[in-house]
Amino acid sequence: MISTAQSKTLLGLGASELERWAVTHGQSAFRGRQLHDWLYAKGARDLQEITVLPKSWRASLQDSGVSIGRLKEQDRKVAADATTKLLLGTDDGETLEAVGIPTDQRLTVCVSSQVGCPMACRFCATGKGGLQRSLHTHEIVAQVLSVREVMQRRPSHVVFMGMGEPLLNIEAVLDAIRCLNDDLGIGQRRITVSTVGVPRTLPQLAELAMERLGRAQFTLAVSLHAPNQTLREELIPTAHAYPYDALLDDCRHYLAITGRRVSFEYILLGGLNDHAAHAEELADRVGGFQSHVNLIAYNPIEEEEFQRPKRDRIEAFRRVLEGRGVAVSLRASRGLDQDAACGQLRRRSL
Numbered sequence: 001m002i003s004t005a006q007s008k009t010l011l012g013l014g015a016s017e018l019e020r021w022a023v024t025h026g027q028s029a030f031r032g033r034q035l036h037d038w039l040y041a042k043g044a045r046d047l048q049e050i051t052v053l054p055k056s057w058r059a060s061l062q063d064s065g066v067s068i069g070r071l072k073e074q075d076r077k078v079a080a081d082a083t084t085k086l087l088l089g090t091d092d093g094e095t096l097e098a099v100g101i102p103t104d105q106r107l108t109v110c111v112s113s114q115v116g117c118p119m120a121c122r123f124c125a126t127g128k129g130g131l132q133r134s135l136h137t138h139e140i141v142a143q144v145l146s147v148r149e150v151m152q153r154r155p156s157h158v159v160f161m162g163m164g165e166p167l168l169n170i171e172a173v174l175d176a177i178r179c180l181n182d183d184l185g186i187g188q189r190r191i192t193v194s195t196v197g198v199p200r201t202l203p204q205l206a207e208l209a210m211e212r213l214g215r216a217q218f219t220l221a222v223s224l225h226a227p228n229q230t231l232r233e234e235l236i237p238t239a240h241a242y243p244y245d246a247l248l249d250d251c252r253h254y255l256a257i258t259g260r261r262v263s264f265e266y267i268l269l270g271g272l273n274d275h276a277a278h279a280e281e282l283a284d285r286v287g288g289f290q291s292h293v294n295l296i297a298y299n300p301i302e303e304e305e306f307q308r309p310k311r312d313r314i315e316a317f318r319r320v321l322e323g324r325g326v327a328v329s330l331r332a333s334r335g336l337d338q339d340a341a342c343g344q345l346r347r348r349s350l
Helices: 015-024 029-041 055-063 137-151 170-182 201-213 229-235 237-241 244-258 276-286 311-323
Strands: 072-078 084-089 095-102 107-110 114-116 131-134 157-160 191-195 219-223 262-268 291-297 328-331
Touching: 015 029, 072 137, 084 137, 095 137, 107 137, 137 170, 170 191, 170 201, 191 201, 201 219, 201 244, 219 244, 229 237, 244 262, 244 276, 262 311, 276 291, 276 311, 291 311, 311 328
Parallel strands: 107 157, 157 191, 191 219, 219 262, 262 291, 291 328
Antiparallel strands: 072 084, 084 095, 095 107, 114 131
């Protein structure tokens, strides 16, 4: 949790926390409410922009090392479908990517939870560079503000599907969800946390979410990508430490604690995991489970020679699941021409 009084970074603090912070720094609670408005509604990047605050106090805060905590935009790419990928820099010189995905009705922001990723999924570009560090709460929230600023639209949805494994950074992720919900007005039901699976963390996520947030209404998306343990280990090296049945048992535990159904993600790799027999086996695994399967056609990366399945193969896979009574949808690939699609994010100049 954020230590309010000692915090040198303001972004990520809620309204009541900013009021207490202002009081501990010799000002009235009203100054904290002003800070909150400028941080979240107006999107201030620098303390000197907040001209409603006394100039002497702003100078004193800056001299003592207090900052808002925004990220620096280093590069930007806009795809033909208007999907926008940002390369953002942190104060310690690391880089990460965030993506804005617009439609007529919504703006979804895909955020990163870590700089890099340790999970090394073979079909994902992020894991090729390994893990540098986990992100702080303010660095997660700042991604949403950066996309809002660039796209000049209020984000409606946030998905933790960018760089990193969110369940290896649970504390910051939950604090960020609280901030997105309370301070930016993004409902929990419009937030999705995606995980490839880390042993013993799903029950922990459920319990901490109930404790920290009062409820766990965000969507949990678990990346399966295979219908059995053997194939899953081939695609996800870390899966050897997390047996398939244990993962599904933890999903049931999560459902029992939160009352929220689980979404299962499945990347279709041409000729590898997209056969009708794979669909039948997947249905055997998740059939009867209060869940939803989200199919994702593979998005190419340089280091691997996996193939994107043909459309008829994708539809055949979906029909098998539907025929078995499994709720299923196919995710549209957005930003593919600018390496902004699922599995294509990495830490480098755009």
